[in-house]
Amino acid sequence: MKGSKGELTYKLLPEVIVLVEGNEVKVTRKDDSDDARARHGLTRVLIRNMTVGVSQGYEKKLEIIGVGYKAQIKPLDTARGKVQALALNLGHSHPVNFIIPAGIEVSQDEKNKNIVIFRGIDKQLVGQVASDLRALRPPEPYKGKGVRYVGEDVRRKAGKAAVAKAAV
DSSP states (O other): OBOSSOBOOOOOOTTEEEEEETTEEEEEESSOOHHHHHHHHHHHHHHHHHHHHHHTOEEEEEEEESTTOEEEEEEEEETTEEEEEEEEESSSSSOEEEEOOTTEEEEEOSSOTTEEEEEESOHHHHHHHHHHHHHHSOOOTTTOOEEEETTOOOOOOOOHHHHHHHHO
């Protein structure tokens, strides 16, 4: 799949037939078995995701919340050469360098530097990178500190003080 943003490839599964007719891509299955039916839908959705990716692209926004929690984009020299990395302070005893894989563009919101934006043409890769960053410090339920998706609702729990007041 080629588009204005780039190019993506997908290796077809043996149960599925893909035909390109003019401006349309038609996905059919060889038989009506459960595997063929499941892979027919999978292939159709993956081709759709590739089409949207190479034409519009995908993005995920993460918000870093907490006193002293911050992110900074910086170049990093590794054995693979120069790569982009996020230098993260997330309440650990040391800063964490989160390496950004090829194919992903990272930026920070201009108004709020605690919002990190990942952009790319591969929907799976964008989501995986965002998920990996969130896993470094998921939001905790008492104060809400951590890394969360923008707009994510984090269920909050009452602390010990609230429980003690309720018992009295």
